[in-house]
Every structure is written in C-alpha cells, then in structure tokens.
Amino acid sequence: MLIDKRRSRAQKEESTIKRYLTTILLSLFLLILSVWSLFIGVIDLELSTLLNGNLEQLKIFLVSRLPRLLAILCTGVGMSVAGLIMQQLCRNKFVSPTTGATISSAQFGILLALLFMPNSTLWGRALFAFAAAILGTWIFVWFIQRIRFKDVIMVPLVGIMFGNVIGGITNYLAYQYEMTQALSTWLVGHFSLVVRGRFELVYLIVPLVILAFLFANHFNIVGMGKDFSKNLGVPYNLVLFAGLSIAAMITASVVVIVGSISYIGLIVPNLVAMFKGDRIRGTLVDTALFGAIFVLACDMLARVVIAPYELPIELIVGILGSILFVGLLLYRLRRGNKAIRLGSAHSGGCAAAVSQVEGGDGA
Amino acid sequence: MKVQQLTKQYDGKAVVDGVTFEIPKGKVLSLIGPNGAGKSTVMGMISRLIARDAGLVDFDGRDIAKWKSKELSKRLAILTQSNQIQMKLTVRELVAFGRFPYSAGRNTPEDETIIDQAISYMELEPFQDRFIDELSGGQRQRAMIAMVIAQDTEYILLDEPTNNLDIYHATNMMKIVRRLCDELGKTVILVLHEINYAAFYSDYICAFRDGKIAKFGTVKEVMTREVLSQIYQVDFEIMEIEGKPLSIYY
Numbered sequence: 001m002l003i004d005k006r007r008s009r010a011q012k013e014e015s016t017i018k019r020y021l022t023t024i025l026l027s028l029f030l031l032i033l034s035v036w037s038l039f040i041g042v043i044d045l046e047l048s049t050l051l052n053g054n055l056e057q058l059k060i061f062l063v064s065r066l067p068r069l070l071a072i073l074c075t076g077v078g079m080s081v082a083g084l085i086m087q088q089l090c091r092n093k094f095v096s097p098t099t100g101a102t103i104s105s106a107q108f109g110i111l112l113a114l115l116f117m118p119n120s121t122l123w124g125r126a127l128f129a130f131a132a133a134i135l136g137t138w139i140f141v142w143f144i145q146r147i148r149f150k151d152v153i154m155v156p157l158v159g160i161m162f163g164n165v166i167g168g169i170t171n172y173l174a175y176q177y178e179m180t181q182a183l184s185t186w187l188v189g190h191f192s193l194v195v196r197g198r199f200e201l202v203y204l205i206v207p208l209v210i211l212a213f214l215f216a217n218h219f220n221i222v223g224m225g226k227d228f229s230k231n232l233g234v235p236y237n238l239v240l241f242a243g244l245s246i247a248a249m250i251t252a253s254v255v256v257i258v259g260s261i262s263y264i265g266l267i268v269p270n271l272v273a274m275f276k277g278d279r280i281r282g283t284l285v286d287t288a289l290f291g292a293i294f295v296l297a298c299d300m301l302a303r304v305v306i307a308p309y310e311l312p313i314e315l316i317v318g319i320l321g322s323i324l325f326v327g328l329l330l331y332r333l334r335r336g337n338k339a340i341r342l343g344s345a346h347s348g349g350c351a352a353a354v355s356q357v358e359g360g361d362g363a
Numbered sequence: 364m365k366v367q368q369l370t371k372q373y374d375g376k377a378v379v380d381g382v383t384f385e386i387p388k389g390k391v392l393s394l395i396g397p398n399g400a401g402k403s404t405v406m407g408m409i410s411r412l413i414a415r416d417a418g419l420v421d422f423d424g425r426d427i428a429k430w431k432s433k434e435l436s437k438r439l440a441i442l443t444q445s446n447q448i449q450m451k452l453t454v455r456e457l458v459a460f461g462r463f464p465y466s467a468g469r470n471t472p473e474d475e476t477i478i479d480q481a482i483s484y485m486e487l488e489p490f491q492d493r494f495i496d497e498l499s500g501g502q503r504q505r506a507m508i509a510m511v512i513a514q515d516t517e518y519i520l521l522d523e524p525t526n527n528l529d530i531y532h533a534t535n536m537m538k539i540v541r542r543l544c545d546e547l548g549k550t551v552i553l554v555l556h557e558i559n560y561a562a563f564y565s566d567y568i569c570a571f572r573d574g575k576i577a578k579f580g581t582v583k584e585v586m587t588r589e590v591l592s593q594i595y596q597v598d599f600e601i602m603e604i605e606g607k608p609l610s611i612y613y
Contacts, residue, residue, distance in 0.1 A: 217468030221460060227412055227443045232463045233436030278451040
C-alpha cells in the first residue's frame with residue numbers, strides 16, 4: 001500500500017514534469033527565435049554597437065524591430081487562441097477565424113469605417129471591425145446550429161462560402177467607391193507597416209487571451225454540448241456567444257493592424273491538440289506559444305527569401321498553411337473523428353485493444 | 364420531488380399530457396413505455412433541460428424553473444444520450460468537471476479527493492489518464508457515471524443508460540445504478556427500453572403510453588400481464604425469478 005502510494009506520487013511528479021516540458025521547450029525556442037528575429041532586416045544591427053549606445057541603431061531597434069516582433073507575437077498568440085476557442089465552442093475541428101467568416105467580416109467592418117468615416121482613426125476603424133466580426137461570427141454559428149450538418153466537413157465549407165459572400169460584397173463596395181487601393185492593406189496580411197505608434201492596438205489581444213484562459217473550463221463544458229453544460233449549471237448560450245465574441249475581437253484586432261492572416265487559427269490548435277488533448281486549460285498556453293513561433297518563423301522567412309525586399313507574410317503562411325491543412329484534412333478523413341493521436345498516447349491502437357480486454361474482467 | 368399536470372406540445376400535438384406523479388426519495392424509479400410515449404420528454408422537463416408548456420415540477424418545495432441552474436446542479440444531475448463526447452479529454456479531466464458547480468474549475472484538494480473517490484468507485488483508476496475516445500463504450504459510460512458521482516447530487520437522472528451497450532455492459536450498468544441507490548443513497552430515475560432491467564433493478568416503475576401515465580407503482584404492481592400488454596400491445600407472460608417478476612414477450 002505504502003509502496004503503491006510512493007510509486008503513484010513519483011509517477012505524479014514525473015507526469016507534472018512531462019506536462020510542462022513542452023511548454024518550457026516552446027518558450028525557450030520562442031525566446032531564441034525572438035532575439036534572432038530582432039537582428040534580421042535590411043539594415044544590419046549589431047548587438048555590440050547597440051549596447052554601445054549607437055543612437056541610429058537604437059532608433060531602428062525601438063521604432064521598427066521591437067514593435068514588429070511584439071506585433072508578430074500578439075498575432076500568433078491571438079489567432080491561434082481565437083481558433084482554439086472557436087473550434088471548442090462549435091464542436092468542430094475545422095472552424096477557425098478563416099473558415100468561420102470572422103476575418104472577412106472584420107474586413108467588411110473596416111471598409112464600412114472607410115466609407116462612412118473617411119477620417120476615422122485606427123480606433124474608430126477597430127470599433128467597426130469588432131462589431132462586424134462579432135456579428136458575422138454570431139450569424140455563422142447561429143446558422144450552423146440551425147442546420148445541424150451531419151458531415152463535419154460541411155461546417156467549414158459553409159463558413160468559407162459565407163466568408164466569400166461577405167468578401168464579395170466588400171470587394172463590390174470597394175470598387176464602387178474606388179477604395180480597392182486603400183482596402184488592399186487589410187486584405188493581405190503583412191508586418192512591414194508595423195512601426196511604433198501604429199500597432200499598439202494589437203495589445204488588446206493580451207487581456208482578451210487572459211480572459212479566454214480564465215473562462216477555459218466554461219468553454220470546454222459548452223463544447224461538450226447543451227445538455228452537458230446545463231447539467232453542470234453553465235449558461236450555454238451566454239458562454240457560447242461571449243466566447244465567440246472574444247475570438248472575434250481578437251481576430252479583428254489582428255486584421256486591423258496587420259491584415260488577414262489565414263490558417264493559423266486552424267492549424268495551430270489542431271496540431272497542439274494532437275499531442276496535448278482538448279482540455280483548454282492544458283493546451284491554451286502551448287497553443288499560444290506555438291502560434292507565436294509559427295508566425296514568427298514565417299515572418300523571418302518572408303524577410304529573408306527575397307532580401308532586401310520582403311514578401312507579405314500572408315503568402316508564406318498561406319503556402320505552408322494550405323499544405324498542412326490538406327494533410328490534416330486527409331489524416332482526419334482517413335482515421336475518422338478520433339484520429340488525432342500521436343505523442344502522449346503513442347500506442348493508441350494497441351492501448352485500445354488492451355483496454356477492451358481489461359474492461360472485460362475489470363468491470 | 365413532485366410532478367403535477369406536466370404537459371408538453373410539439374406542433375400542437377401533446378407529447379406529454381397532464382402527467383402527475385411523485386418521485387420516491389432514495390429509490391430507483393424507471394420510466395418505461397413504447398417509443399414516443401413521452402418518457403424522455405418527461406425526464407427532460409424534470410431536469411430543466413426541456414421547457415414545459417404547462418404544469419409544475421416541484422423540487423424541494425420550489426418550482427424547478429425558479430431554481431438557479433448552478434444551485435440545482437449541486438442537487439440534481441442528468442446524463443442524456445446526447446452526451447456523445449468527441450473531445451480528447453482524459454477520464455480524470457472529465458470526472459473533474461463534475462466538481463464544476465462547486466469550484467468553477469479551481470478544484471481544491473477536497474475536490475480532488477472526491478474526484479479520486481468517484482474514479483475508484485467506478486473502478487476506473489487504470490484508465491484515469493487515458494483519453495475517453497480510446498475507451499470502450501462500457502468504460503466511457505462508467506466515466507460519465509463517475510462524473511455524476513463527483514457532482515455529488517441527491518438525484519441522478521439517466522436517459523437510457525444501457526443504450527448501445529452489450530448485455531454484459533448493460534447489466535453492469537444496471538448493477539451500478541442499484542449501488543448508487545443502495546450504497547450512496549441516491550434517488551435514481553431512469554428511462555429504460557428493456558423492461559426486464561426495469562423490473563429487476565428498480566423499486567418503482569412508471570409506465571407511459573401516448574403521453575399519459577398508464578400505470579405508476581411498485582415493480583410488482585406494474586409488471587403484470589394486463590398492464591404490460593395494454594401498454595405495449597403485445598402478448599406478455601410474467602415469470603418470477605429470484606422473487607422478481609420478469610416478462611417474456613413475443
């Protein structure tokens with residue numbers, strides 16, 4: 001008995017270390033990557049001259065490089081967390097800001113702001129984007145709850161269609177009022193315009209992500225269905241729409257500052273869930289870190305490929321993302337809904353077989 | 364807990380029509396009846412999952428609709444068939460959600476102890492770190508029950524708990540139901556299709572037909588040829604096994 005207890009305690013300690021191991025590794029990797037990224041760019045920055053107080057270099061560092069890094073980190077964290085929330089709440093692994101019409105709604109909001117308040121500030125535009133993104137996401141979720149598709153693939157398809165309809169209207173209006181030029185900034189995401197004074201809005205993501213972390217358990221419970229949440233006394237509709245609003249606001253903040261960045265909200269949460277499961281409290285930090293790493297790596301690539309020029313990050317993310325997305329799609333389709341099982345439960349197949357046998361005489 | 368003149372209509376058609384009965388405390392009550400007789404709807408209304416059109420559900424002297432959902436979730440738990448969990452949660456994580464009404468997700472050491480007890484009561488220790496979608500149907504069902512035990516409510520409502528289980532696991536499920544009542548003192552209300560499970564494992568049976576109560580009583584009172592053939596419209600024979608009336612239908 002005593003030995004048993006001791007062993008279980010040792011196991012517990014081991015599993016605690018194991019649980020945080022990925023988080024620690026991801027943080028370290030992100031830190032290294034972040035520092036490295038600060039020294040990539042058209043003008044060569046040297047650590048030694050920077051420390052010696054070279055004003056010119058310090059200025060570049062503070063006005064351009066650092067803001068850019070912070071914006072990238074916020075974008076990566078925000079988009080992947082928004083995707084995680086949306087997937088949980090909609091009970092569908094393929095829903096994300098891209099496939100849930102959130103991004104296109106936010107863009108529509110920006111266009112409306114440009115049309116009706118030509119002199120609007122960044123905050124004014126953000127307000128329009130928030131409202132439109134929240135509304136668009138609500139309509140989409142209301143719609144998919146109404147229809148109840150049998151096939152999980154139908155939901156993102158409908159979302160993409162819905163997003164394209166909104167995008168079509170946006171484009172039409174932009175043509176009508178000769179706004180295409182102005183709008184293009186928000187259609188393709190890029191970080192090259194992020195400098196001090198133009199990006200601070202993206203910090204809004206920080207409190208929103210913290211809020212998401214605090215309500216992680218609520219989101220999990222709502223993700224298990226209406227009856228399940230009611231049984232535990234969780235107000236289903238309130239949490240559902242509050243959660244969607246948080247995800248939409250995060251997305252809108254990103255769209256206003258850097259433009260549309262697709263796929264991150266789709267791929268990052270799925271990849272992390274493969275290893276860490278679906279409990280949001282357990283995956284949120286890793287999802288956020290991995291999202292930041294993904295965006296940062298893509299941005300560094302975008303800066304290096306055709307240096308001294310740079311590609312819009314949307315291009316790199318789009319290429320990498322669509323390849324990963326197709327892979328994910330095929331993997332899910334081939335292995336059914338409970339497919340994703342790597343890492344933690346390595347011996348998935350035979351574990352299930354063993355459990356069947358154990359269940360046989362253990363019950 | 365009392366139910367009075369409970370009524371529910373869908374598209375103008377009454378699925379539940381003036382149902383009145385009292386739930387005996389600390390007993391196992393099974394709701395039986397043919398498809399569409401309204402038993403699941405009654406259970407939904409008792410558990411506040413379905414809104415009623417008329418009537419009253421009196422829980423501890425207060426209308427169930429007037430209870431705060433969170434307070435109620437400490438007193439009454441319900442598992443429905445829609446609880447098909449597709450999420451990658453471990454058994455322990457699922458059971459821990461049973462403590463949510465008390466701790467709102469920040470479990471204290473006491474909560475953890477209760478979770479441990481619930482897991483060991485359902486003999487799930489070997490699987491507690493396994494993902495639910497890796498378990499067999501019977502184990503998954505036991506994990507759900509463990510969650511309800513952790514929820515620590517006086518009333519437990521189970522909507523067709525033996526559904527999709529083979530004979531072995533279904534029988535085990537019914538034995539668990541009996542233990543919930545006998546050992547833990549819970550009031551258990553079940554919707555069952557298999558009448559012999561209802562006869563063997565419950566104390567009372569409430570039989571429905573066409574949205575109305577056809578017969579409410581002890582197992583012996585309900586399990587008669589006349590009552591059953593009238594409800595199900597097929598021929599029945601009743602046999603006594605281990606002092607319990609079991610039915611044969613053909």
